[in-house]
Every structure is written in structure tokens, then in C-alpha cells.
Amino acid sequence: MPAKLSAIDTAKFVAAKRACEFVEDGMRVGLGTGSTAAWLVRCLGELVEDGLKITGVPTSIRTAELARDVGISVTTLDEAKWLDLTIDGADEYDPELNLIKGGGGALLQEKIVATASDRMIVIADRTKQVETLGAFPLPVEVIPFGWQTTKALLEETIAALDVMGDKVTLRMDGNAPYITDEGNHILDLHLGRIGNARQMALVLNQIPGVVENGLFIDICDIVVTGNGNGRVQVKDINNGSSSEDVIEFDEDENLFADLGD
Template identity: 70%
Template sequence: MPTDLPPVDKAKFVAAKRASAYVEDGMTVGLGTGSTAAWLVRCLGERAQTEGLRFRGVPTSERTADLARELGLEITTLEEARWLDLTIDGADEHDARLDLIKGAGGALLREKIVATASERMIVIADASKKVETLGACPLPVEVIPFGWQTTCALIEEALIGLDVMGREVTLRMEGEAPFVTDEGNHILDLHLKRIGDPRRLGLMLNQIAGVVENGLFVDICDVVVTGYADGRVTLHDETRGTLEETRYEFVTEDNIFTDISD
């Protein structure tokens, strides 16, 4: 790993490294999607090579599956695994209650299915992802392509009576064409600025015809592992009500992080 990583990538790396320690031999593990989750997959690949770690991974996207195969990790499907020991994934935002917004990478449907089929969900993030109130980043909503314009209008109408600061809804694009998820759907991004009641909003969205799933993860996450550019990592365990800190040191001569405290 290069030593000249930008600070945000250093933070993501140490969070991923610490979270990878949750994976034990014989586990079945959900592997998230996104830049932070990609660091996790690389850390697990390193453990597999250096420690002989053996586990089965259930990727939440084709991108993650390709990376896992490239690193020689064993992957399987949720249909075959049925139930997972844990899922480790990133987040676009999380609050103090460990409620999340996910879906900037477009894999929110698979991510939520895999996370809810797991005994525990661990989120890895840099410090910028913690917010006082969810909603600063757009909330993704996966919708079927048929009649998406009508679905969009229904969402805009429903938002009028909710505790949010903005109501703009945009279709996510990829170049000049609508973005298409791994399941063949589109994504509407809701620019809400602030979400006063995430639970109510999530339930409302999923009642609208055409909506497949939304990016609010409420009461799903158990632990948030937060990395910092200086090598610090904090673990916020909501189940146990604990907050722990670990620190890693960049070792420039061999480009490896060394754990120097717990």
C-alpha cells in the first residue's frame, strides 16, 4: 500500500483494517460496496494470504464480487448461505443512534437484504460520515423503470407532510442515460437536507407503488468503526453501549499499518 494516500483514504484503510478483525475462520460474511468496503476486501485478502483465514463472502454488488475473486477469496450467494454471521459495509451518513443513509454506490437494495440477513452489521467509515441529523447527503430510493416519473411525483407529494427541509427529487444519471442498478432498476435521489424522522420516512417510501427499497437503514447497524487520518480508530458498539479506541501507526519502510494500542 502506498504511503502517500490522501488523508481520507488513510482513515478508510484503518477503519477497514480494524473491522476485518471481526471476521473469524468459518464465518459467512456480507461484503459491502463502495470505496471503504473495497479497503475491507483488500484487508481480508491480506489476512487470507498471511494468516490462512478462510471464510465465505456474500458480495452486495458485482464490483465487490469481482474484487473478491481477484484476491482469491471464496464467495457465495445469499441463496446458498441463507444466513450470515455478520456484514461489514460502508455508509454515506450515520447518526449517534447508528441509523444510516446508504446507496451512493447504487447497491442499496442488495446491501439492505444482506445486512438484514446477518446476525450483526458493522459499518466502517471515516469521521466525516457522522452527522447530528441524517439528510445532508441525498437519500437514494430504488424504483422500477416502468412509470418512474409517476413514482417520482408520488414521492414528491408524500414529502409535503414530512419533517424534511428539502423536497427536490432527481433521477440518478450515468452519462446521458439513467443509472441502472445490478437488479435493473433506477435510483431517485431525494435532496432532503434534514430528515426529522427517518423511521417514518422509510416506512412511507416503501408504501409507494414503484418503490423497491430506500437507503435508510434504521435499527440495522450494531457497530460503527470510524477511522481517522492519524491512525486512530474508534468502535461505537450500540448493543453493548461501549466506545473503544485503537491506534495504528504508518510504517513507511514496509508500507504497513502496525497496531500500537488498544
């Protein structure tokens, strides 16, 4: 049996478990990428094993592989066309449920899938909640051609915006640049604080060479936040509701202890 879960793993697990309650039989569900989203995929896999019928649209190659491994039927967004729900993690979220995403390198597919859904639910632990976005480096996906020119344009642009820092770094994978599923690079913007996230999102996408940025503005509908003691908060931005409950589970039967960061 796996060892006792850490507080952070417990928080991710209970958030994922609670988010599964929004999934209904027959739904087409966008499946996010990252360590927290992986817990969701495993939880959904258990429900599928018990008879739940859903179709998953993964946001990355690795999520697709995990979904198939746990028995979830997988299709493409082109085949599904529109989704009932997308559930994904986040690197940061603010009180208005605006997000920074892309720490796992899948921001482009994640944003496309999320915006092709009736609702987006974010699952997170308490550390992802912030008053102002920007402490987590903001990922920007860029095409490889002329990326250094794109980097210089980004540096020039953010220097004129309401931020605390203006450092831009190329994301690496060992000694080579990180390559996204679409064959692009990621430039991480170390901003410290983003004074106007909406303006930032619009301005960044006007720069030649930029494919997409990791700011998710007015996309997320619900955030499910897990805590290390098993408590879960659910905040719905559309109806202004907020609720809290406790997720009970038998840790000795937990199969997810290998899904930490």
C-alpha cells in the same frame, strides 16, 4: 511504492483494518459496496492469503469481482442462507447508528445482506458522522416502469414530512439513467434534514414503484470510524460501549492507495 496516503484514505484504511478484527475463521461474511468497503475486501484478501478461511457474500457485481481477485471464496446469499457478519460502508450515520446508504447504487442488495446477518458493522471516516440524517441525498430504488409517476408520488409524499428540502432527481450515468444490478433506477431525494427517519423509511416503501430506500434503521450494530491520524473509534450500540485505539501500519507496504473515491 504508492505515494503517501491522504488523510481520508488513511481514515478508510484504518477503519477497514480494525473491522477485520471482528472476522473469525470459518465465518460467512457479507461484503459491502463502495470505496470504503473496497479497502475492507483488500484487507480481508491479505488475511486470506495468510490462511484465514472465510466465505464472502458480495453486495454487488463489482464487489464480487474484487473479492475473487484477492482470493476470497465467494458465494450467494441463497447458498449461504444466513451470515455471521456483514461489513459495509455508509454515506451517513447518526448517534443511534441509523444510516443512509446507496451512494454507490447497491442499497437493495446491501440491505438484504445486512438484515440476513447476525451483526452489521459499518466502517467509515469521520466525515460520515452526523447529528441528523439527510444532508447526503437519500437514494430510493424504483422500477423503470412509470418512474416519473413514482417520482411525482415521492415529491408529494416528502412535502408532507419533516424535511428541509423536497427535490427529487433521477440518478444518471453519463447521458443515460443509472441502472442498478437489479435493472432498476435510483431517485435521489435532496432532503437536507430528515426529522423522523423511521417514519420516512416506512412511508417511502408504501409508494407503488418503490423497491427499497437507503435508510438503514435498527440494522447497524457497530460503527468503526477511522481518522486521518490513524486513530479508530469503535461504537457498539447494543452494549453501549465505545473504545478508541491506534492502528499501526507501514505505509511503504500498503497496497491500497488506488482505492480512493
